[in-house]
Amino acid sequence: MAVRRFFVIPIAIVISLSFTFFLLNSDGMSDANLLGFDMDKDGVPDSFDNCPRNTNFDQTDFDSDKLGDECDIDDDNDGLSDSLDQFDTDPEDWADFDFDGIGSFKDTDDDNDGILDVVDSSPLPISESLATKYLHDIRVCADMDEGTSRLVCYSAFFGKIAENEENNSDALELSIALSKIGTIDDCHFVSHEVGHVAYAENPNVIDNLIGMDGTMCRGGYFHGVLAAYFHEVQENNKKLPSDYKSICDDLIGSSNYQDCVHGLGHGLVHFFGEDLNSSLDMCHEMSFYQDRLCVKGVMMQYTDNVLTRQGMNQNTLSTLCDESELSSVDFMECSMSVGTTLSFFTNHDVEGGTEFCKLIKHEQSQNYCLEGLNLEIRDSEKYETDPLTLDEREKFQPQFVEGTSKVIDIQSPAVVSDFHFISEAGFISFVIDRPHYVVMYIPNEYVTSKMVVTVGGEIPDDLDAKRNVLGEDISMIRFVSENSGLVMITPLP
Known part of the structure; x- marks a missing residue:
């Protein structure tokens, strides 16, 4: 039978004791919770550390549950993990669905429409209503480790929302809200699943x-x-x-x-x-x-x-x-x-x-x-x-050249109308409804080396042109106009 030898070693620590003694046996530290051992190297021995595996010098413990905030997944003990809880030190609130900085419990106008909740016939934004209805499902996904498994969980969840709820845009509103809260990394991926379900229920793309x-x-x-x-x-x-x-x-x-x-x-x-x-x-x-x-x-x-x-x-x-x-x-x-x-x-x-x-x-x-x-x-x-407003969003407005398979592509937030193209003369004209940038991609066969661009009779100050874009037989004309009205692109002799 092996003889176990014990050594008494003094350890100086900063917490209320001058000296603390603990036992170390000859086999090494077999007792995991020996006084003085500091796994996270934060200066607080594990026996006194409320987060022995997480560095937390201040040892804060908001809910006084003897589990430090650094390793406590629910700091306010409201039953919602901090990964989901926007207000993790307020047990009364967990989210702010109108993003005005006030939690929903304390917010007197939850949807920020200027009508107080007490007199508002529909006081909650749809994202908050759905989050409340499906809170259990959201919690299941939120409590998963970050990464692919959580993303897959949310994709399946939003497929369920799309199946259960009448309006697909409501599911997207919830995904956007959870993305802003930080529960979902980005709503783009999960919104794919909403589209899959929408088509399964109504197999018509444009509808x-x-x-x-x-x-x-x-x-x-x-x-x-x-x-x-x-x-x-x-x-x-x-x-x-x-x-x-x-x-x-x-x-x-x-x-x-x-x-x-x-x-x-x-x-x-x-x-x-x-x-x-x-x-x-x-x-x-x-x-x-x-x-x-x-x-x-x-x-x-x-x-x-x-x-x-x-x-x-x-x-x-x-x-x-x-x-x-x-x-x-x-x-x-x-x-x-x-x-x-x-x-x-x-x-x-x-x-x-x-x-x-x-x-x-x-x-x-x-x-x-x-x-x-x-x-x-x-x-x-x-x-x-900083999402773009509807007016500022770029509109892709391809113009099809009559009698051919050729297309002149036009991109602009401005609306293009009254398009004309005379191929024999290489003349292009159209109207833009407001001042803005316009980008055109034109097959090389329809442009010459010298062309004049005017908007409302004036040459734009910001004008650029390039031939053989990305190695293709395509020319690019880009301009920013301070005027609305008739755009004319005319070849010079």
Whole structure:
């Protein structure tokens, strides 16, 4: 029988005792809670530390439950974890659904409509009503570890909301609110599921899109509807619809048209699966700007599918975008979309996403990945803090050249009307309803090396032109006008 030897060692500590003695046996520290042992190195021995594994010098414990705030998942003991609770030191309040800084319990005007709740027939914003109704489901997802599992949980939850509630925009309103609260990293991904359910209940693409706000969750709902449509076509072993290029045409002239064409790209990947080039070929059949929107959707869906299935390891990240198989522009879009997808997989954390981008061996692809990562995070933050008004949203307004398959793409928040194009003279004219920027992509065959641009008879001060954009036979004309009225683009002899 082994003889156990004990040693008495004095330890100086700062808390109320001058000296504390504890036992150390010859086998090492077999007692896990020995006085003086400081696992988190915060200067407080574990026997006195209310968060022995979390550094917390101040030892604050708001609810006095002997569990420090640093490691207490419910600081105010109201039954809601801090990850969900906006007011985690106020047991009476947990959220602020009109985002005026006042918790719903204390807020006398919950929906900020200027009518006090006591006399308001509908005092609560729909997001608060749904959050109250489905609080248990929200808590289940909120209490999961951050990452893919929590995102999947919320996706399933919002599918349930879309099935149960009559108005799909209500589900999106709740997703936006939970995103602002910080419970959901970004509502774009979960809004895909709302779009899937909407199409399953009403298998008509345009019916589901008309009347919806494409900017809600940055178009995720639109992407989900289009993805569900093409998935159904593929599941039923049907051919790709011959009218796929015009599926969004009813939305031309609205800001929603861009989200629809981008969603088309998502849908093509659902149809063609891992055959990336077939999806890209369908996009390339469209006009220049339509093609760019479509390709972005293709690459987002493709990179998401592959990384979900194969994981974020160096081999997958390094081979996902094959420069030898893609055009230079598509290679760039693919690599940037890897960064976009990584931002979602890492909860829009710059450092976490950067670590994964840097696993990519191809230097240029790695740089594009970092660019896509940072761009997505900036767009997400801008959407949360500074959403564009309806008037300021860019409207994609393609103009179809009569008698040809050619398209002149026009982007502008201003509304374009009365478009005319005389191909023999290379003359283009249209009207914009207010001063704003206008970007045009014109097939090279319709422009000359010298052209004059006027708005209301005046040449805009801010005017730019470029030929062979992204290596394509496309010219770009961009101007910012201080006037509304007639735009004329005239070739010089």
